Amino acid sequence: MEIIVNLTEKEILDTPNDYELGEKVRIKYWEQKELDVEEKKLRDMDGESYMLVSDKNGLVMGMHIPLQNEYTEDGYDKCVICGKVSPYKTTTHIDLRMGYVEGAGQGCFQENVCEK
Numbered sequence: 480m481e482i483i484v485n486l487t488e489k490e491i492l493d494t495p496n497d498y499e500l501g502e503k504v505r506i507k508y509w510e511q512k513e514l515d516v517e518e519k520k521l522r523d524m525d526g527e528s529y530m531l532v533s534d535k536n537g538l539v540m541g542m543h544i545p546l547q548n549e550y551t552e553d554g555y556d557k558c559v560i561c562g563k564v565s566p567y568k569t570t571t572h573i574d575l576r577m578g579y580v581e582g583a584g585q586g587c588f589q590e591n592v593c594e595k
Contacts, residue, residue: 482511485575514570518554556585561593 484507486500494500533539551557556565558578565578565588573579578586587593 482508482515484508484511511570515554518569558587558593559584560586563587 484504486504486507490503491500494503551564554568554570556567556569557563558565565576565585567576567579567585567588573581576585576588578588580586
């Protein structure tokens, strides 16, 4: 299982102490791992599954109900129109994706390209 930890340039520059930066990376790793585990639990549930969408403070902003076959077994989203597998995991924040439409889901990740 591959877990990608993203740090912003601001986070890196604001944390000049390597020990503190390592701690920040470790915290983000465990947060991402927890998200991956929760996502797997949701996929393995019988019946309808859903995911709560929350902000960084934990305030619930909405609910995401996946469509059938909306993502692959390894957690990558598919285009909701043509079904192509996108390079984005379901845990990747929507602000970091190309082609994501709030309320609809992951569209084609290449601008103006979709087979349907």
